[in-house]
Amino acid sequence: MEVEHREVIIVGAGPAGTTCAQRLAEDGVDVLILERREIIGNPAQCGECIPNWGEVIGTFSGLEDHQWLKNSFDFPDRIQLHRLDHMRVFLPSGKAYHFDLDAFAGHRLQFDGYLAEKAVSAGAEIRMSEPVLNIKRRSKSNSLLIVTENGRYTCDLLIDGSGSLAHVSRFLHGKNKDFRPEDQVPTAYAQVRGKVPETFDVFLGSVAPKGYAWIIPKGPDTANVGLGVRAGALKGSIKEHLKKFCDDLNLEILSFGGGWIPMGGPVKTMVDQNVIAIGDAAGLVMPSNGGGISQAMISGCFAAEAYLQFKQDKTPLTSYQDRVQACFGRALKNSLRSKNMGYLMFQNDLITEVLLRILGPIGGIKRAMECDKPLWVM
Numbered sequence: 337m338e339v340e341h342r343e344v345i346i347v348g349a350g351p352a353g354t355t356c357a358q359r360l361a362e363d364g365v366d367v368l369i370l371e372r373r374e375i376i377g378n379p380a381q382c383g384e385c386i387p388n389w390g391e392v393i394g395t396f397s398g399l400e401d402h403q404w405l406k407n408s409f410d411f412p413d414r415i416q417l418h419r420l421d422h423m424r425v426f427l428p429s430g431k432a433y434h435f436d437l438d439a440f441a442g443h444r445l446q447f448d449g450y451l452a453e454k455a456v457s458a459g460a461e462i463r464m465s466e467p468v469l470n471i472k473r474r475s476k477s478n479s480l481l482i483v484t485e486n487g488r489y490t491c492d493l494l495i496d497g498s499g500s501l502a503h504v505s506r507f508l509h510g511k512n513k514d515f516r517p518e519d520q521v522p523t524a525y526a527q528v529r530g531k532v533p534e535t536f537d538v539f540l541g542s543v544a545p546k547g548y549a550w551i552i553p554k555g556p557d558t559a560n561v562g563l564g565v566r567a568g569a570l571k572g573s574i575k576e577h578l579k580k581f582c583d584d585l586n587l588e589i590l591s592f593g594g595g596w597i598p599m600g601g602p603v604k605t606m607v608d609q610n611v612i613a614i615g616d617a618a619g620l621v622m623p624s625n626g627g628g629i630s631q632a633m634i635s636g637c638f639a640a641e642a643y644l645q646f647k648q649d650k651t652p653l654t655s656y657q658d659r660v661q662a663c664f665g666r667a668l669k670n671s672l673r674s675k676n677m678g679y680l681m682f683q684n685d686l687i688t689e690v691l692l693r694i695l696g697p698i699g700g701i702k703r704a705m706e707c708d709k710p711l712w713v714m
Contacts, residue, residue: 337488342368344643345482345491347504349376349462351629352615353497354451355408356636361458363644368491369460370484372467377448381499381595382626383525383552384442384560385420385536386411391438392630396663405637409630415447416440417554420536427692428541428685437536441554451633468498471507480610493643493653494611497636500598502617514605517598517619521547521626524574524594525562530587532559540692541685545569546678548625549581561587564597564626566679599623601672602664606657612639620664623675635660 344360346353349371360367389409393399399406418441424432452462463486470483471494482489496504505515532553539549547565554560563578570577575592582589602619606612614620615632622628642656682688 339481339488339490341490342366343491344368344493344495345370345489346495346497347468347482348497348499348615348617349373349452349464350448350497350499350615350632351451352617352632352636353495354448354455354460354462354636355633356495356497356614356640357455357460357462358451358458359404359637359640360643361455361460363640364459365640365643367460368489369455369462369497370466370468370482370489371462371464374465375445376452376462376464377443377445379593379595380444380525381523381593381597382444382629383550383562384444384447384554385439385552385627386442386447387439387627387630392634394438395667396630396634397666398663399634402637405634408633408637411440411442411447412450415442415450417442418534420552422534423536423538424533425538426540428543428689431693439536441536441552441560443554468503468507471504473508478609492610495636495639496611496613496617497615497632498617500596500616500621502603502613504611505603505613505617508608508611515603515608515613517603517616517621518600519598519623520567520596521564521599522567522574522594523562523564523597523626524578524592525560526578526582526587526592527590528559528561528582528587529557529590530559530585532557532587540682541688543581544577546682549578551585558590559587561585562594597621597626597628599626599675601668602660606660607654610653612642612653612656614639618660620660620668622668622671624671624678631664634663638663 343366346369349369357367420437420439423435423437426432466484466486468484472481480494502516509515537551543549544563544565546569549563552560598619598621606618614635620631620635638659639656642653645651681691
């Protein structure tokens with residue numbers, strides 16, 4: 337079989353991969369995305385809450401003057417199904433704390449498709465239904481050989497945008513924890529119809545042990561309802577647990593979905609010679625709340641700009657990880673601390689209720705969400 341060479345190959349057409357591809361293609365780089373799924377954005381693996389630029393720059397550092405990213409977060413009205421200006425967090429007793437929010441509910445099929453369209457319009461190529469079967473680094477030339485169901489490829493730069501399971505790192509490094517996201521948390525969600533709130537609602541306690549359940553409204557009578565729990569913390573099937581949660585709220589389930597979210601913080605090594613991990617594959621998910629779309633897009637842009645800088649003046653590709661750390665480091669570190677404290681503290685509904693009432697909305701939940709300070713700092 338003939339081997340095809342491309343300058344940059346990206347594994348995965350999620351928000352990280354397509355944002356990276358767009359940024360590269362706009363500068364004339366030859367870029368190919370290999371996507372295992374038949375349809376981009378399907379199935380979704382999250383609650384479909386997408387932050388606006390104001391929320392992003394309020395959480396992460398050094399982005400205020402990045403015009404390209406600011407423009408990228410200027411999403412068209414057609415993919416913003418419902419404004420999310422408010423969040424309610426419910427304790428086990430039903431008491432709710434209220435917070436402002438700057439986000440919207442989207443449909444991942446439309447959202448991911450929109451990002452893919454921008455990448456293709458910029459000049460990138462996407463090949464669907466092309467799962468990667470193996471990746472080998474040739475010892476003599478140190479080049480990479482990527483084998484898929486449909487072809488064999490080499491490239492100058494390989495980007496791992498394959499999501500939480502980090503397929504590229506698995507092929508190249510096996511079980512080496514330096515390259516793989518840890519603490520994979522199972523999630524399940526349902527698209528539902530019924531009487532839904534206008535706010536983004538979060539539920540803590542036994543409804544989602546050592547995790548949380550959510551309702552994200554997408555319209556007058558539709559919502560994404562789901563839960564994420566620590567692996568092993570739930571008795572029985574997570575899908576059945578979600579079904580009961582929806583039944584208790586008299587919500588009609590239209591479809592199910594789910595997946596895994598890496599909640600262990602950033603991987604230790606994001607750059608391995610000419611391989612860069614971005615988004616979930618780099619562990620760039622908020623451990624205390626599971627949010628990762630904005631980090632995916634930003635890291636995709638950073639990886640592209642690191643390569644462009646390398647081409648221009650040979651700046652090492654490791655500058656990417658330095659930039660990621662400067663942007664996300666404090667927020668992810670505090671988020672990880674908050675999650676770990678939650679694992680230790682929230683053993684049952686009574687303890688969860690008492691501790692969160694003591695911490696209060698500002699010292700506890702708000703800090704866990706914003707990740708500006710760790711949860712336990714009063």
